[in-house]
Amino acid sequence: MKCIVKSFLLMLVLVLGAKSVVLADEHQCKKITASGNSEYPPYLWKAENNTNLSGAISLLINDLSQDLGIEIELIYSGPWGRVQEEVAAGRVDMIAGAFFTIPRTNYMDYLYPEFQATKTAVWYNKQKPFVFSVWHDLKPYQGVTVINNSFGEAFDEFAKSNLAISKVASLQQALQMLSAQRVDYLIYEENPGQAYANRSGLQNLTTHPVSVTEENLYLTLSKKSKCNTPELKEKISDLLKTYQGQNRMENYLRSALGMWAKFDA
Template sequence: MIKPLLIYIVLAMGTFQVAIADPVNCYSVNISAHPNYPPFHWKEKDTIVGASIDISQKIFERLGVEVSVSYEGPWKRVLMSAKQGKIDFIPALKKTSDRQEYFLFTHNEFSINPVAIFVRKGETKVPASLEDLVGLFGSINAGDKHGDKIDSFVLKQPNMQFIHGLAQNFEMLKLGRTDYFITGFYTGYDYLKSNELSEHFKMAFKINGLKVHNGFALHYAKECNAIIKEFDKQLSLLKQKGEIEQSINDYNELWLGKYKEH
């Protein structure tokens, strides 16, 4: 009877050790974001920079939380890293029903991020609403979400293409292989301006009132609710002071200035 009992104790200890091998440290967060979504965030060398990173770091520092920012790869991989527990926090992303399955979003939004529908210049008939896009050939950046209303519309369109990267989406539009491209207003506008492509494209219409929130991965949220509540309070204070809007404007100018030099 002794040997089986010893085996049981060893197995039980082993199981217990596995359960606590990687405890969540609420005062240390790994964050990442979309690698090509200025002025909110974009890849620079081997990290991510932008207004969302700037504001998030400022808040975490106030809370005594150590921050590690990393470039994880394409947007889909960033989201998968959060699902798998490799990333604790992603700032400034759309709050959708499917993402709420693996994120706890802040109550206060980070900012308002309108969505724009871009078309080629010179078209005789310019769409003015989502209903006008039905039957046309469209594209959207693969992995992007713009809220349940737009996401639902996109999924119902049989002629929708999911293409990686702003450059590829605008190139398909320029070549006439698509009729419109749905993306964030700031992102699309900045890309066209910084690459001197405004003569080829125009914004057909813009959908306002769409918010971006900050998302805490559930593995972190379950253990660190006190930190999240304080983060939300600080986010509200910075918004009231106009610091978030100022940061977005500053990084917008930084992005445009940086890429005008090349």
């Protein structure tokens, strides 16, 4: 009888142990799905296959994937607003390039340090110039920006209460509106705005020398992602520090600008 009980207990331990191994394996992070703003050259844009994303951040992600030993697939998952929804729902693990806002911390964790500092500019039509040195100078004018974009907590709150800024679906649409003088200014980052303006031949647009804000770009992980573990976040942070010390983003941006110039949109 004792032998039967011992055998039964041994089998139970083996079965439970096997199940634990299976469950643990199911929760391991074997692949990270990342996405980002597909209208964000030279940082990101939709690749020629219309499935993945190319750009400077793509080059960063490729190196990060190799050094982590984990596949990171950088996919196109729709407009910027939908990307954020996908991450909030846990259907996409990572955002590859996001500004910090308090509301976003409800559904994703920011990975430190930042990988790039950016400058947000006031774009205007050369045929309709105006003076800009502080945010309040924008009050008399009609502005435009791209929906679901943030330019820092402070400016977002100021704009919401004090400025007349309409929101459109794409940067291309916003630039065309400004070029046609349907609005007085555009709030958008300098590098992506210039990339699109150059490509579209919009030579009548330029930026004020004073920036609206200067913000940092971060990688983030969805709070609902099984890849969101302290161990992985620490590894990514360590690698970002290494890349920062090596000034890798400068090389990524240089390469991406060449790629964007040749890209057949």
